[in-house]
Amino acid sequence: MKQRYLDLKTQINNRATLIAVSKTVDSSRIEELIALGHTHFGENYVQESLAKWVSLKEKYAVKLHMIGPLQSNKAREAVMLYDMIQTLDRESLAIALAKAIEKQGKSPSLLIQVNIGEEPQKGGVLPSEADSFITTCQRDYGLKIEGLMCIPPADAAASPYFKQLKVIAERNGLKELSMGMSSDYIEAINEGATFVRVGSALFGAR
Numbered sequence: 001m002k003q004r005y006l007d008l009k010t011q012i013n014n015r016a017t018l019i020a021v022s023k024t025v026d027s028s029r030i031e032e033l034i035a036l037g038h039t040h041f042g043e044n045y046v047q048e049s050l051a052k053w054v055s056l057k058e059k060y061a062v063k064l065h066m067i068g069p070l071q072s073n074k075a076r077e078a079v080m081l082y083d084m085i086q087t088l089d090r091e092s093l094a095i096a097l098a099k100a101i102e103k104q105g106k107s108p109s110l111l112i113q114v115n116i117g118e119e120p121q122k123g124g125v126l127p128s129e130a131d132s133f134i135t136t137c138q139r140d141y142g143l144k145i146e147g148l149m150c151i152p153p154a155d156a157a158a159s160p161y162f163k164q165l166k167v168i169a170e171r172n173g174l175k176e177l178s179m180g181m182s183s184d185y186i187e188a189i190n191e192g193a194t195f196v197r198v199g200s201a202l203f204g205a206r
């Protein structure tokens with residue numbers, strides 16, 4: 001893992017923030033990466049995050065990103081645990097997050113997930129609805145939206161989808177772009193990603 005990490009860092013060369021996606025990876029392997037100086041991690045499930053990260057975050061100054069689908073009834077735990085939530089994609093979740101943020105006086109950074117390939121099995125707002133959803137989150141619920149996240153279709157070239165996400169972000173004045181995984185992080189960086197989310201290329205196959 002160490003060599004893979006160092007190679008990845010060299011390749012990315014500070015052009016984007018590397019999020020190490022640690023779903024299914026146990027705490028001892030996560031700590032190996034922390035020992036190498038790594039700080040940004042991503043998880044997909046609230047239960048798994050609570051089990052691993054409550055104690056890790058007590059010990060280390062790390063940043064935790066929620067990159068999986070989030071149920072509205074987990075908003076309270078999510079606001080407590082994550083530094084950034086990247087999967088805001090519907091009004092009910094915006095309401096639940098706004099409520100939890102107000103109650104806890106703590107607000108994680110927020111990205112809106114866009115279903116850039118318009119795939120029925122994936123989360124995210126449709127590209128055609130992104131502008132109005134961004135406005136709703138900001139104006140109606142007072143949420144500070146920092147950028148967009150997407151997962152392009154697995155079976156197609158990713159760059160056109162990354163380009164499209166950037167267009168939506170730019171016309172809405174949003175700065176952060178979370179795009180690119182193990183198979184396409186280079187393309188994503190070339191298209192302007194500010195965060196890449198890499199799991200298997202770092203930790204090995206899940």
Ligand SMILES: *Cc1c(COP(=O)(O)O)cnc(C)c1O
Nearest residue numbers: 021067181182197198199200201
């Ligand atoms: C699992 C996951 C990743 C990491 O995927 P790899 O292909 O292993 O790099 C990135 N983003 C999201 C949203 C994921 O669920």
